Every structure is written in C-alpha cells, then in structure tokens.
Amino acid sequence: MTAKTLYQKLLASHTVATLDEQNILLYTDLHLMNEYTSPQAFAGLNDKGLPVPLPGQNVAVVSHIIPTHAVRNRIIADPASALQASNLKRNCDMHGIPLFDTNDPLQGIEHVVSPEHGMIRPGMVVICGDSHTTTYGALGALGFGIGTSEVEHVLATQTLVYRLAGNMRIEVQGTLPVGCTAKDLILKIIRHIGAQGARGYVIEFCGSAISALSIESRFTLCNMAVEAGARGALIAPDQLAIDYVLARATDITSDMREHALAHWATLFSDDDAVFDVTHRFDASEVAPYVTWGISPDQAISIEERIPADEPEQAGTGTRSYTAQALDYTGLTPGASLAGTPIQHVFIGSCTNARIEDLREVAQIVRKHRVAPGVRAMVVPGSGAVRQQAEAEGIAQILIDAGFEWRQPGCSMCLAMNDDVLGFGQRCASTTNRNFEGRQGRGAITHLMSPAMAAAAAITGVITDVRKLKSTGESL
Numbered sequence: 001m002t003a004k005t006l007y008q009k010l011l012a013s014h015t016v017a018t019l020d021e022q023n024i025l026l027y028t029d030l031h032l033m034n035e036y037t038s039p040q041a042f043a044g045l046n047d048k049g050l051p052v053p054l055p056g057q058n059v060a061v062v063s064h065i066i067p068t069h070a071v072r073n074r075i076i077a078d079p080a081s082a083l084q085a086s087n088l089k090r091n092c093d094m095h096g097i098p099l100f101d102t103n104d105p106l107q108g109i110e111h112v113v114s115p116e117h118g119m120i121r122p123g124m125v126v127i128c129g130d131s132h133t134t135t136y137g138a139l140g141a142l143g144f145g146i147g148t149s150e151v152e153h154v155l156a157t158q159t160l161v162y163r164l165a166g167n168m169r170i171e172v173q174g175t176l177p178v179g180c181t182a183k184d185l186i187l188k189i190i191r192h193i194g195a196q197g198a199r200g201y202v203i204e205f206c207g208s209a210i211s212a213l214s215i216e217s218r219f220t221l222c223n224m225a226v227e228a229g230a231r232g233a234l235i236a237p238d239q240l241a242i243d244y245v246l247a248r249a250t251d252i253t254s255d256m257r258e259h260a261l262a263h264w265a266t267l268f269s270d271d272d273a274v275f276d277v278t279h280r281f282d283a284s285e286v287a288p289y290v291t292w293g294i295s296p297d298q299a300i301s302i303e304e305r306i307p308a309d310e311p312e313q314a315g316t317g318t319r320s321y322t323a324q325a326l327d328y329t330g331l332t333p334g335a336s337l338a339g340t341p342i343q344h345v346f347i348g349s350c351t352n353a354r355i356e357d358l359r360e361v362a363q364i365v366r367k368h369r370v371a372p373g374v375r376a377m378v379v380p381g382s383g384a385v386r387q388q389a390e391a392e393g394i395a396q397i398l399i400d401a402g403f404e405w406r407q408p409g410c411s412m413c414l415a416m417n418d419d420v421l422g423f424g425q426r427c428a429s430t431t432n433r434n435f436e437g438r439q440g441r442g443a444i445t446h447l448m449s450p451a452m453a454a455a456a457a458i459t460g461v462i463t464d465v466r467k468l469k470s471t472g473e474s475l
C-alpha cells in the first residue's frame with residue numbers, strides 16, 4: 001500500500017468516481033449554508049423541481065447580515081437582508097433543512113456554531129459557500145468553500161465535482177512565547193509564504209507547537225489558512241480533538257463510538273507520505289503580529305518597522321502594492337506600528353470570537369477602561385459563546401471596561417449589517433481580512449490577536465501587549 005497524506009486518505013474515503021486526472025466526484029458529509037450564498041442555489045433547485053435527498057446533512061445559519069444590537073428580538077431593518085433571511089427560512093422549511101434562524105438563542109457565525117454542536121468530526125468532508133470553511137481542519141475534517149453553483153449541486157446530490165489539490169506541510173516546532181497566540185503564528189506564516197503562497201494546496205499543520213495548541217487556537221490557525229490561498233487546512237486529530245468532539249457530539253452512541261474511534265485513529269499522514277512542499281517555522285521566533293497594509297500578508301511583528309515605500313513595481317511604471325497599501329492605510333514607511341492611534345476596536349469573527357478569545361481579552365482589560373475617544377465592541381461568535389461569557393463573568397468585565405457587548409454574528413468583520421466603520425477610521429480588529437473598505441468605505445483594518453486588540457482598546461494606540469503585562473498594568 002502506498003503511503004498517503006491525511007488529505008489523500010480523506011479524499012480516498014470520499015471519492016464517488018474519478019472523472020479525469022484532475023477531478024473527482026466527492027461525497028460531502030456536511031453542507032453548511034448561510035443566507036448570503038444560498039438564495040440562487042435554492043432558486044435553481046426549486047426551478048428544476050429537485051428535492052434535497054439528505055436534508056439532515058445540510059445545516060443553515062443566518063450569519064452575515066444579522067444585526068448585533070443587544071436587543072432580545074432582532075429585526076433586520078435592511079429590506080434586502082431581511083429578504084435573504086426570510087428566503088433562507090422558507091427554503092429550509094420547504095426542504096426540511098435544520099436552521100439556526102435570526103432569533104435562535106444559539107445562532108451565530110456558521111463556523112463558530114457548527115463545531116459547538118458536535119457537527120464537525122474528524123475524517124469528514126465539510127463544505128459551505130464560504131471561504132473560511134477551512135476552519136474545520138482543526139478537528140481533522142477537510143473543510144473548504146464552494147461557489148453558489150456548486151451549492152446547488154451539493155443540495156441536489158450531496159456531492160460535488162472536486163479538483164484535486166497538492167499537499168503542503170507546514171511544520172512548527174518549539175513553544176510560542178508568552179503573549180503570542182495562534183493568530184500571531186498564522187499572521188507570521190502568511191507574511192512569509194504570501195497571500196497566494198498556499199494556492200492550489202491543502203496545508204497540513206504539524207509539529208510540537210501545533211500539538212500544544214488548544215482546539216480553539218487550532219480553529220484560528222486553520223481559519224486563516226485560506227488567507228494564504230490554501231484550498232483546505234488539516235491537523236491530524238489527537239486526543240484533544242477527539243475529546244472535544246465526543247463532548248459535543250451527543251448523538252454518537254456507545255456502539256458507534258468504538259467504530260468512530262477506530263476510524264479516527266487512522267487519520268494521520270503516513271511516515272513515508274510525500275508532500276509537494278514543506279515549510280518549517282520555529283514557534284519561539286513568533287512575536288505579536290499586526291498588519292500594516294491591505295492584504296493579510298502585509299503583516300509585521302510589533303518589533304519591526306513599517307516597510308519602505310517602493311515607488312513603482314520594478315520596471316513596470318505602475319505603483320507597487322506596498323505603495324498602494326501605504327497610501328490606503330496612511331502609515332509612514334520606516335515608522336513603528338506601535339503608538340499608532342486607533343479609533344475603533346473590534347473583537348469578533350470566526351477567527352477570534354470564541355470563549356478562549358474573550359477570556360483573554362477580559363484578562364487584559366479587567367480593571368481598565370477603554371481609552372477616551374475609542375469605540376470598542378465585542379461580538380461573540382455565537383449565542384453559546386455569549387451565554388458562557390455571561391455565566392463566567394467575562395461579559396461584565398468587558399462591559400465595566402467600556403466595551404459594547406453585542407449579539408452574535410459576522411458584524412464588522414465585513415460590515416454587511418449596520419456595523420460599519422466610518423471613512424478613515426482605524427480599527428484594531430481580531431478578524432481575518434484587511435482588504436480596502438472591508439469594514440467600511442475608507443476604513444483601515446489592522447489584523448491582530450485578541451490580546452493585542454485588548455491592549456489597543458485600553459491604550460488607544462497599537463501596543464505591544466507584552467509590554468503592558470510587564471509594566472503590571474493588567475491583571
């Protein structure tokens with residue numbers, strides 16, 4: 001038997017048919033949907049009069065357009081968004097698809113909600129019309145985003161035509177320094193391999209630093225793999241991942257458990273498996289990372305200087321991407337990012353709005369106040385996260401510090417609801433994309449960890465959280 005990577009094993013167990021050298025028909029265990037990328041797919045299906053044969057293997061969550069004002073009954077004021085939500089409900093009802101609707105107490109961001117309920121399990125193929133479906137690699141599931149036409153195909157057949165990807169391994173050995181998190185690690189990785197550095201590949205993360213990460217930190221890591229262009233991200237499931245799943249997947253009976261455990265034990269890359277590309281990183285070299293530009297790979301450690309402006313792309317006469325980015329973000333080449341004033345702090349998104357993230361923020365802002373002139377909001381990733389944070393007293397710490405404590409949703413991660421930043425506003429954000437206008441027209445996004453965003457909130461400027469700790473200002 002030839003040695004296989006974990007990715008190849010997952011493909012082998014889900015291949016319905018080989019179509020040609022590059023494409024297979026892939027079976028999918030779970031299809032997640034949101035209100036934003038599903039309407040045309042349902043319309044196509046309904047026009048053709050096709051049923052959804054396996055409705056229980058599809059789940060929908062209202063994520064993107066939902067308002068996050070802290071009121072009990074959320075009403076979507078924007079007519080187009082309200083229509084998307086009501087269409088989703090109608091389509092789910094029609095086809096018997098489970099839905100976390102607008103006012104479901106467990107609603108939230110689809111990628112936060114689904115693992116919480118034990119829906120994501122090692123060895124699964126999970127797809128969604130959303131690029132951050134790579135998140136599920138944290139549990140040893142192959143997750144990836146699909147387009148709307150594919151959503152229709154999946155609804156009708158639970159399969160899709162899948163173009164094979166290459167195998168990339170990213171090995172991280174060593175220990176993350178104090179004050180550094182999975183977010184800093186992934187920003188460093190993306191900075192080094194580039195926003196297209198994993199294009200065409202599924203990344204398998206491995207090494208002692210990866211094994212040492214909590215499951216929530218692994219979600220953060222795999223979530224952002226797509227920002228390096230990856231078609232998927234995987235971490236071989238270990239005991240931590242198995243315990244996480246078994247604690248939540250209450251439908252796994254004791255008979256099924258033995259079978260599941262035996263299967264999950266096979267989910268690793270064989271020793272002799274061949275990777276097309278391997279990158280190695282040393283976790284001890286990670287420092288808090290912050291983006292300075294308009295692409296997630298335009299990131300530097302807080303100790304570095306903003307890169308020099310390259311006036312034009314060599315010989316092309318067109319402005320370099322660095323120059324364009326600096327123009328947009330209004331930063332000075334050669335200056336330090338530390339000390340840059342921010343007007344807004346956003347703690348949220350499928351990258352960093354889980355309970356561990358909020359605990360970390362609370363620990364830093366406890367007994368502090370959000371700096372004058374700064375608006376800071378926390379948007380929990382799901383209703384369950386929100387409830388837990390309230391039960392643990394975290395919400396109160398955040399409120400006492402002056403944060404807005406909001407209802408769950410995507411919110412200002414992409415400003416598709418009414419949480420939109422004003423022109424020229426600079427935001428310390430725990431999200432995953434810093435594209436131009438992502439959080440509002442003319443708004444500037446600095447991606448960073450929850451700890452770094454917390455430090456920015458209480459100081460009003462981009463701040464090295466490690467310095468804050470060493471001066472005893474926090475805790």
Ligand SMILES: CC(C)[C@H](C(=O)O)[C@@H](O)C(=O)O
Nearest residue numbers: 036037129130131132145414
């Ligand atoms: C709206 C959706 C299609 C999009 C995605 O695919 O990722 C969004 O979630 C994002 O983060 O930009």
Ligand code: SF4
Nearest residue numbers: 109349350410413414
């Ligand atoms: S939280 Fe942000 S990145 Fe995640 S699904 Fe929503 S919009 Fe996309």
